[in-house]
Amino acid sequence: MSRTLSRPARYAALGAVLALGLTACATADAEPEASATASAEEHDEDGHDHDEEESESGSTEQASATPRLVMTYDGGIVVVDANSLEVEADIALDGFNRLNSLGDGRHVAVSTTGGFQILDAGTWSQAHGDHYHYYTGEISLTDLMVEAETPGHVVVHDGYSILFDDGTGHVSAFYTSDWTHMVEEGHLDVVREYDAEEAHHGVAVLTEEGELLVTIGNEDGRTGAMLLDEDDEVIASTDQCPGVHGETAFTNAEGEDLLMVGCENGAVVFHGDHVHYFTAGEDYARTGNLYSSEGSNIVVGDLKTDPEGGINLSEIVLLDTANETRTVVDPFDGADAEYTWRDIRRGDDGEILVLGTDGTLRVLDEATGDVVSAIPVVDEWEVPVEWQTAHPAVEVLAGMAYVTEPATGEVHIVDYVEGELWKSVEVGVEMNEIAGVTG
Template identity: 25%
Template sequence: MLHPVAPRRFAPLGALILLALAGCASPTAPAPDPTADTHGEIAGAAELAEPALGLTSIDAAGRVSHLDLLEESTAELGTVRAPAAVHSDGRYLFSMDAEGLSIVDSGVWTWDHVDHFHYYRAEARVLGDVAGEGVATVATSNSSTTGGTGVFFPDSGEAVLLDTEALSKGDIVERFRLERAIGAGLVVPAGSFAAIASGDEITLHTADGDEVGDATPCVDPAGTITTRVGAVIGCRDGAVLVSVADEQPVVEVVPYPAGATAPRASAFANREGRPSVAAVAGDAGVWVLDTRERTWTLLPTPEPVVQASAVDDKDANLLALTPDGRVLVLDGETGALRAASAPLVGASLGAGQPVSLIADQQRAYLNGPAEGRMWEIDFADGARVAREFSPATAPLFFAETGR
C-alpha cells in the first residue's frame, strides 16, 4: 500500500533546461523553442486574434480530417495506419497501432503566457511514424513546443522519450529508448525530466535517459495527466505527483482517503491544464483529485457513468457520460445533477466503439463513430447541443485542437 511521503528533491542538473509545466497545449509547425520573451512566436506561422479551434479526427481506415470550428470547413490532412488508440495534447494527435505510432500535427496552437495567451496557425500535416511493438501508451505535457513526449510500448517494454521541440520543427527525434519489463507502462514528461512507471515502481530520468534519485513504489500504474501543478500517475493505492521546483524534480505520493473502498482511478480527464482532474470510480461515482491541495474526493453520481472530466471552472462543473450516451453536468463539489443531454452516443457505446468527451472553458465536444457525428455541447446552458457536425467519414477518434 502507498503511504504519504515527504517530497524528495534531487540535485539540479545544470545542463538541463527547466520546462514550464504550464506551457501551451496545442499544435505548431517547424519552429524555434517559444519562450516568455518571444510569446510563442514561430517562424512562418501566423499569429491570430483568437484561438483557431478545431476538431481533428481519424476514421477507422486512418484518414485524418480537420474541422475548423470557426469557419465550419473541413480539410483532409492525410492518412495513417488504422488506429487502435489515439492520444492528443491539444495540438498533436498520436495514432497508435500494433506496429508503433503515427504523429499528426494539426497546425494550430495556443501559447500560454500565464496572464494572457497567443494564438498561432501553421502548416497541418502528418509528421511520420515511431516504430514499436504493441499499442503504445502516450503521455504529454502542457507544452507542444518544448520538453518531451513519453511513449511506452507494452509488447517490448521499450520506454521512449520524444523531443517535443523537434516535433515543432517537423522532426521526430528520440531522446532515449530504454528497456523495461514487458507489459503495461508509462513514460511521463515532467519539466526537464521524465518518469517511467513500469512494474511496481516509478523511476526518474533526465532527458538523456540517466536515472536520478530513488525509485518510488507504484503498484499497477495506469492513467496519467499533466496539470499546472505537475504530472499525475495513477497507482493502485493512489497517485504519484511529479513536479519540478528550482530545476529539481519533486515526487509526492497522494494516497486515497483512509478506508476508501471505491475502485481506483485509471483514466484521468479535465479541462486542459487545470489543477483538478476527474476519473470514474466504478459504480461508486467519480474521483476528483485536486493536485494543488493533494487531496482526493469521491463524488457519488446520480447514476452510473463511464467517463468523467473536471471543467474546474468558477461554477465547479463536472461532466460525465452515461452508458446510454447522455452527457451529464454535475456539481463538482457534491456530485448533484445540474443538467443532462438527450442520448447522443448510445449506439457507439453499445457497440464498444471509442467515444471521447472533451471539455474546454465554454463547450464540450463528443464523437459518435457509430452515429457518424460530432457534437458541441453548451454545458452551462442545460447541456444544450449547440452544434452537430456530420463529417464525411465517421470520427473513430478525435481531439479538440488549437487550445
Template identity: 25%
Template sequence: MSLTRAVAAVGAAGVVAVSAAGCGVAEPAPPTRADTPHGYVEGAEETAEAQSRLVVADRETGAIRVLDLITGQVTEVGRANGVRGVLGDGRFAYLAEETGTEETGAEETGAGEAGAVRVVDSGAWMVDHTDHVHYYRAAIREVGSVTGGRPTGVHSDPALTAISFDDGTVHLLDRAQLDAGTVVRTGTVSGAAPEGSAVPWREHLLVPAARADRSADAVEVRDRQGQLLSTLDPSCPRSRGSAVTRRGVVFGCADGALLVTEQDGGFHAEKIPYPRPVPESERAVAFAHRPGSTTLAARAGDRGVWSLDVTSRSWTHLETGPVVAVTAVGAGAPLLALTADGALHAYDTATGTRTARTPLLAAPVAESAPVLPVIQVDSARAYVNDVATGTVHEIDYTDNLRQARVFQVGGKASYLVETGR
C-alpha cells in the first residue's frame, strides 16, 4: 500500500441477523439462482452509496477501532499485539504485529505468534463492475492472523489476497474464505523483492522478484497457485512499492516505474523513466492515490514530491520541500501534502503552484517520529490522523481544504486506513 487499496471482493460476509421467530413471522428464504439480483452478496446489505469506514489502531495500547463515516459511530474491535502498521485492500485491514501470544483461532496460519499480521473485516466494501458499482455493508469482526515478518504490501482481487513480507515471501490467501470469515492460506511464493509488493491481477499474480544482481530484478507472471509462467521485460531494478490503477499495475523501480497492462490476452510491460537521473534517496518508494485513479503520488526525499500520470506515462516533480505524507486525488484534481508543521497543502500538478493551505495537527511532527500521520482519500473527502490526540480530520479537498468534520476515536490514532471506497 502504498499502501494502497481499492480492489474489493465478491465473497460472502457475515452479519448479525435479527430473528422474527418470536413474532411468529418466518424469515425470508435466501434468493434462488433464478431470482438472485445482479451483484447479490449473501449475508450483506447492499446500499445506494459508499459505506466508507476508517480502521484506526493505537500503537501504545494495540486497540483497534472502526469509525463509520456515515453514522460517526466508533466500534471497538479488539487489541493487536505490538501493532506497528496497517495496510488495507478496500475491505480488510491488515495490522502488523511485532510480538504477541494470543490465540485467534487460526491455528494453521500461526495466529498470535511473533511477527503476525492480524486481519480485521471492516464490514464495508464496494464491487466495481467498471460501468457501475455496488456498495455493501456487513458486521465488523476480527478474522484471524497470518505469520510473517514485516508486511510490505497487501493487494486483493475477488479470488486471491497476497500479503508480501520483507523477507521476500508472499503469502496467498483464499479470498472467498476470507470474506466468509476464515483465513485459509493457499500457497507461498519466495524470492520476491524484500521491499516489493505482489499484486493479484487479471486471474494471475504479478510478483516483483529479486535477482542476485538487484539491477536485474524483474516482474514475474505467476498463476493463482504461485507457479512461475513468464518473466516480463524490461526489468525493474530494486523494486519498491506498487499500485493498481484503471490503466494497469504500477511497480516502483530504481530507474522509474514499470507499468504492466493486459494486451491480446497476455501481459505487456513498459518503463516510465524518471525525467532525470534520480538518486536512491529521492526515488518514489511508496505510492498513494485515490483507489482506481490513474494519478499517483510519492515522496521525493527532502526535496519534494513526485506525481505520476499513468495515462500520459509521465512524471512531474513538485518542489514542495520535505513532507511527512502525500497522496493524489486524481486527474485534474489537487495533490495533497502534509508538512511537519501540521499543515495540509493542495498543489496544482500542472503548474506546481500551491492552491490552498490549512493548519490541522495540534503540534508539529518530527520526521524521525516512530509513527507519521497519513492522508487517506476517496471520491469526496480526505482524512488525516493526528497521531498524538486521537483525532481524525475530514477535509473537503474540492473547497480549499475546508475542514468538514472532526472525529475523536479515543486513545491515539497511530495508524489509519480507509475501507468501503
C-alpha cells in the first residue's frame, strides 16, 4: 500500500486492494465437483460465475469495503467498524472463546464448546466484471460448526482454510472461497482430511500443489513436522524440532515458497524435499510464533529463553531465509519493557510492530531490527500469569494498527506509517482476543 496515502485515503484504497487480491466474492451459486488437491483458484474459476451473482437479501450496498474488528470478552463477542470503532453487534457467548479469521474477508472461526463455530461479520465484496461491489448485512454467530474435541490452530494459505483439532489430531481443509456458500447451505464441504497418528496441540498447512505440512507429537509432547504429498506420502520430515509450535507459509523475495515452524531450539524451514534448521545454539531458545510478510526474506519470531518463565518476552529473532541467518534483537532498544505473542505483528510493507508493557508501540526495520518510531498508545500494563487473562493485543488491518486496552475498554487506531495515534474509542467491554476482516 502506498506510503503517501492519508488515513482516509488508505481506507478508500482498500477497495482497490481487494479488487486485486480477493480470491472470491461472498456468494456462490453451486458447489462444484473438485478433487481434494485442486487449488482454490481452480475451484473458483470452475465453480463460480461471479458476474451473475446477486447481492444477498437484506444487504446494503456501500461505496467501499467496510473492514470490521471482532473481539471476545468474558460473556460474549463484539463486532466494531474498523474506521469509526462503533459497535455493530454484541453477541452473548459463555466461556473463554478464541478467534481466527477464515481468510475470505468476512467470516471468523470462533473456537468454542463443540468446535469451530462460524461467525458472519456481515461485510463482503462481490466481483462484477472488471470491478467490485461492496455490501454490509446482518452480523451473526451462525449455526455452522466444524466439530472438534479441542479446537486449535486455524491456518489460511493458498486459498485454503485448514483447521486442527488438538483433541483428536484431525485436520480438515476447506476452500476459503466457500464459507458463505457453506453457511447458506448449512453444511460443510471438506476438500482434504488427515488424522495424525496421535492427538497433540498441532497445526497443519495445505498448499495449492496438494502438499500438507503437519506437526508430529502426542500427549507427552511435540517433536517435529512432516511434509506430505497428495497421497499422504512423506516428502520431508524432521524429528529435531522439540516443542514445535506456530507456523508461517509465504513466498520470499527470492520467489521461494516456504513453510516454517517454530521449535524450542530455533526454527525449521521446509525447502521442497528437504529442511533447513535455524538452530539457536542454546539449550532452550523457544520460538513459538512466526510472522512473515509476502515478498520479504525476513521472518520474525518471538523468543523465550527461560523454560520456567511465563508468557513475558523481551527479545525477538529475525530469521533471514535467503542468507539462512538468525539474529536476536531487543525490540525495545534498551528500555525496560516486555511483550507477549499478542503484541507482535507485521505491517503491510514488512515492518515489525511490537507493543511493550510501557504502553509504547514500536515500529522496527525488518532488515536491521532498528527502531524506526516509538508511539505511545496505552497506559503501562503488566504481563499476566495466565495467557488467557485479557491484556493488550495488536491487529493490523487496512494499513492501520489496532491496539486493545482491556483495562479501559478502549480500542486505539495507530497510524504506524506516520508514527502517531489517530483515534481512541471506548468500546465498553474488557476485550481479550481480536481478529480483523477486510470486507
